Structures are given as structure tokens and as C-alpha cells.
Amino acid sequence: MAKRTEVMEDMYDLSSVLDFDALSEVRPGSSILISGPAMTGKQRLAYDILADGARDGDGTVVVTTGDDATDVVAEFRERVPELEESQLGVVDCRREGGSDNSSVDGAYVHQVSSPGDLTGIGIGITKTLEGLHNSGRDRGRLALVSLSTMLTYTDKKTVFKFCHVLSSRLDAADYIGVFTIDSGAHDQQTIQVIKQAFDGLIEVRDADGGGRESRVLGFSGEPTDWKRI
Amino acid sequence: MSESDPPVVLIVEDEPDVAETYKLWLEGDYEVRMAQNGDEGLELLDDTVDVVLLDRMMPGLSGDEVLSRIRERELGCRVAMVTAVEPDFDILEMGFDAYLSKPIRSEQLHDTVSNLLERSEYDSLLQDYYALVEKRATLEATKSNAELADSEEYADLKEQVAEMREGLSDTLGGIEDDDDFIATLRGLSNGEEN
Numbered sequence: 001m002a003k004r005t006e007v008m009e010d011m012y013d014l015s016s017v018l019d020f021d022a023l024s025e026v027r028p029g030s031s032i033l034i035s036g037p038a039m040t041g042k043q044r045l046a047y048d049i050l051a052d053g054a055r056d057g058d059g060t061v062v063v064t065t066g067d068d069a070t071d072v073v074a075e076f077r078e079r080v081p082e083l084e085e086s087q088l089g090v091v092d093c094r095r096e097g098g099s100d101n102s103s104v105d106g107a108y109v110h111q112v113s114s115p116g117d118l119t120g121i122g123i124g125i126t127k128t129l130e131g132l133h134n135s136g137r138d139r140g141r142l143a144l145v146s147l148s149t150m151l152t153y154t155d156k157k158t159v160f161k162f163c164h165v166l167s168s169r170l171d172a173a174d175y176i177g178v179f180t181i182d183s184g185a186h187d188q189q190t191i192q193v194i195k196q197a198f199d200g201l202i203e204v205r206d207a208d209g210g211g212r213e214s215r216v217l218g219f220s221g222e223p224t225d226w227k228r229i
Numbered sequence: 230m231s232e233s234d235p236p237v238v239l240i241v242e243d244e245p246d247v248a249e250t251y252k253l254w255l256e257g258d259y260e261v262r263m264a265q266n267g268d269e270g271l272e273l274l275d276d277t278v279d280v281v282l283l284d285r286m287m288p289g290l291s292g293d294e295v296l297s298r299i300r301e302r303e304l305g306c307r308v309a310m311v312t313a314v315e316p317d318f319d320i321l322e323m324g325f326d327a328y329l330s331k332p333i334r335s336e337q338l339h340d341t342v343s344n345l346l347e348r349s350e351y352d353s354l355l356q357d358y359y360a361l362v363e364k365r366a367t368l369e370a371t372k373s374n375a376e377l378a379d380s381e382e383y384a385d386l387k388e389q390v391a392e393m394r395e396g397l398s399d400t401l402g403g404i405e406d407d408d409d410f411i412a413t414l415r416g417l418s419n420g421e422e423n
Contacts, residue, residue: 122414126407158417160362161355164397165413168404192366196390 010139012176017048018202018229022219026200028139029171031163033147033195034180036204040212042180045204046143047075049178054080054087059132059140059175061125063091065115065149073107086135089128091121093149101127116153118162125166129173140175147194148182156190163197204229235260236279236346241270241295242311243287247331251282254335255342267295274299278306280345282329282338285312296324305352307345307412326412348409351400352416358393365390 011025026032034042047062054060054076060083062072069092076088088107095111102109108131110124125142132140144166150159163179170177179198183191195201200218207213207228217223238259242248243266252261262278264270267290274281281299285292292310299308309327326348327341365386368377377383401409 116418118418119411119415122411126411130407157359157363160359161417162414164355164358165404165410165417168398169410171398172402172405188370189363189366192369193363196362196365 012053012139012141014049014052017052018045018214018216020214020216020224020227022200022216022224023202026176026219028174028176029167030199031167031170031177031179031197032200032202033198034178034202034204035183035191035195037184037206038182040204040206042182042204043145045202046145046178046180047079050141050143051076051079053141054083057084057087057137059129059137060088061091061128061132061140061142061175062089063093063121063125063142063144065093065146067145068092068094069109069111070104073104073109076107077105086131087137089131091124091128093117093121114153115150118154118158121162122166125169129169129175133173138174140173142170142175142177144177144179146180146182148180148185151181151186151190151194156186156193160193160197163194167197167199236342237262237277238342239264239270239273239278239281239306241267241281241287241292242284244284247284251333251338254338258339259342266290267292270295271298274302274304274306276304278304279349280342281306281308282342283308283310283325285310293323300324305349307349309341309345324415326415327408344409347401348412348416351397351404351409351413354393354397354400355413358390358397361386361390361393 011027013024014026015021015024034045036042050060050062060076064072069090072090073088077083085106086108090107090109091112092109093112093115095113108128110127112120112124147159167177181194200216202214202216204212204214212229213226214229215224215226236259238255239262240248240251241264248263252263255261262273264273266287283292283295296308299306307326309329310325311329311331311333313331315330326345329337329341368383368386372380404410404413
């Protein structure tokens with residue numbers, strides 16, 4: 001919940017990933033929802049935001065309900081060749097039947113039994129943040145992909161509260177968070193509820209005549225215009 | 230718990246001297262109940278109890294067993310484990326809300342109890358906050374932008390949501406602490422969402 005007003009804080013610049021002025025100075029502690037229909041590149045956008053920060057040395061945390069941790073680590077290693085040891089942590093929520101920690105190719109991996117195990121996810125995030133902090137990283141970016149999967153395991157009230165509490169925790173750590181949701185998979189009211197847990201919203205959709213477009217809401221009053229990405 | 234009633238602390242401890250000491254320290258600020266073992270503790274436990282201080286090593290039912298019975302009964306109380314050895318991080322994974330290692334000082338005990346009460350306060354604020362958020366979402370999902378712009382109810386609601394959000398970030402220092410973070414998440418999964 002970005003609410004601090006100090007001007008000295010180092011802002012996060014996301015405009016090199018998505019070219020909007022509203023994203024050029026994102027305050028530490030902000031949480032952003034990336035919303036759009038299926039197959040519009042939401043996860044790719046979230047990973048782009050993390051990879052861009054990782055290149056500048058930001059800590060990187062991925063909470064995944066869909067991809068295997070090994071694949072996430074491999075993808076970030078490939079996209080960010082300069083990725084250092086203990087710069088990346090993955091909380092993999094697909095480990096059916098148990099929790100476990102391990103190290104995969106220099107990245108910290110925490111396994112959680114299910115996307116509905118909020119305590120387990122919280123412990124994974126805590127341990128990951130602790131590891132990053134201990135290796136001297138005081139800023140970083142967390143992606144949670146995706147809230148839609150979590151919503152199939154638990155109700156919107158619980159997911160909303162989870163997002164609120166996690167955003168508060170990220171605020172205390174001076175991190176930013178990006179969370180994805182499939183806008184076509186839930187009713188309008190659910191989307192309106194979940195949106196309110198975030199400081200800002202990036203909407204993506206298919207553009208007329210192919211390709212995709214995006215707009216940003218919530219950071220500076222009025223929504224931006226749709227822009228091709 | 231009404232405004233005037235002090236919060237209730239239940240001490241479950243098999244050593245009478247130790248239990249008496251905790252009681253002395255706490256009784257000025259809280260209503261204190263005492264149980265000498267796990268079975269008695271479970272008997273004295275009802276929905277008026279806010280915080281349980283639970284000794285881990287007791288004859289009869291162990292602290293761990295008492296904890297799981299408490300969680301099964303879905304009581305809203307917070308449970309601090311009192312232990313002779315310093316536990317590791319796994320204490321949170323076991324489902325306790327806090328731990329205290331013996332010997333305990335008066336100040337520590339007070340800090341722990343008040344932190345646990347603040348967590349309960351946070352949970353209930355978060356619940357109230359959600360109720361407002363849901364109301365707002367319903368309006369947003371059912372009314373047009375023009376209707377919303379004209380609606381006094383909607384304007385009030387937006388203001389209340391913002392105020393409540395501010396209030397939440399002032400409680401528990403806005404979840405700065407890892408233990409607060411995990412315990413709050415556990416509260417969400419413990420079926421308190423009604």
C-alpha cells in the first residue's frame with residue numbers, strides 16, 4: 001500500500017517494459033494488478049517486469065500456480081544471463097502432497113502443497129524475502145501468477161484479504177508486486193472486489209486487427225488511453 | 230467482548246508457581262483464567278477467551294494436542310506457546326501464533342499478549358474493510374459510470390473505504406513483522422471468514 005510521501009525513495013521505472021508515463025515512477029510498496037482475457041500475455045508482462053528489474057540487480061520473487069519452479073528458474077536464467085546466485089526465489093504452489101525447500105540452479109525454491117494454502121505461500125514468501133534481504137537486496141519485484149487459479153481454490157473474500165495482507169508486507173519490504181488475473185474467468189463483481197486490493201491496474205486486451213493493447217489505471221487519476229503494445 | 234470488559238487471557242500451565250507469576254503480572258490489565266493441564270484448559274475455553282498462554286510440555290495432553298483441538302473448534306482466540314527451548318521458524322508452520330521461551334519476563338509477556346490482541350483487532354478491521362469493498366464492488370458492477378458519479382452513497386462508500394484502508398495500515402504497523410504476516414494469513418485459512 002504505497003502511502004509514504006518521502007521524495008527520496010528510489011522509484012521503480014516500469015516504463016521501459018510498458019511505455020506509459022504513469023509507470024515511470026512507481027513508488028516502492030505498490031501492488032499492481034494485471035488484468036485481461038486469456039492468452040493476452042499477462043504472465044509474460046509480469047515476467048518482463050521482473051526480468052527488467054533483475055537486470056538492474058533487483059531481487060526477484062515468483063509465486064507460481066501454473067509453471068514448474070524448474071521452468072521458471074530456467075526462463076529467468078535465459079532472459080537475464082547476469083542473474084546472480086540467490087537473486088531469484090520461486091514459490092511453487094503446485095507441489096501436491098507436501099511442502100519442501102530446495103535450491104534449483106542457484107535459485108531458492110519453496111514448494112507449497114496447493115494454491116489454496118495461503119499460510120504455506122506466506123511462509124515461502126517470507127523465507128524468500130529473508131534470503132534476498134540477507135544477500136543485500138533491499139529492493140525487488142514479486143510476481144504472483146495467477147490469482148485466477150487461487151480463486152478456484154478459495155473464495156474471493158479470502159483472496160482479497162490475502163492480496164491486501166501481502167501488499168502490506170511488500171510495502172514494508174519496499175518491494176513492488178505484480179499479480180495477474182484472467183478477467184474472463186470471473187464475474188464482474190469478483191473482478192471489482194479484487195481490483196480494490198491494488199494500488200494500480202494494467203489492463204491488456206486483443207487489439208482490433210491483431211496484436212495487443214494496454215492501458216493503466218489508478219496511479220494518476222484518470223485512466224490512460226489504450227495503447228498498442 | 231464489549232468495550233468495558235477487559236480481554237480474557239487463559240493460562241494453561243502445570244507448574245502452579247509459574248502460573249501464579251503470570252497471573253500476577255497480567256491481572257491488572259486482563260481477566261485471567263487458569264488451568265493446570267490441557268483437559269482443564271479445553272474445559273475453560275470458550276468464545277470469550279482472547280489469548281491462550283499454552284505450556285508446551287505438560288503431563289497429559291501436550292500443548293500441541295491442545296492447540297489442534299482449539300483449531301478444530303474454530304475459536305477466534307490467539308495461542309502463544311510457552312516453551313523451555315527456543316524453537317525455530319517451524320513454530321509458525323505448527324500453527325501457534327507466537328511463542329515465549331522460559332524464563333519469561335513481565336514485559337515480554339505483556340508485549341506478546343498485546344501484540345496478539347492487536348492481531349485480532351487487525352483481523353476484525355480487515356473483515357469490516359472487506360464488507361465495504363464488497364459493497365462498493367456491487368455498486369460498480371451494477372451501475373453505469375454516470376449513475377455512480379451521481380450517487381451520494383457511492384461517494385460516501387469510497388471515502389469510507391479509503392479511511393478504513395488507512396486505519397488498517399496503522400494497525401500492526403501495517404504487517405511489517407513476519408510473524409504478524411504469517412499469523413494473519415493463517416487466520417484467513419482457519420475458516421474465520423464468515
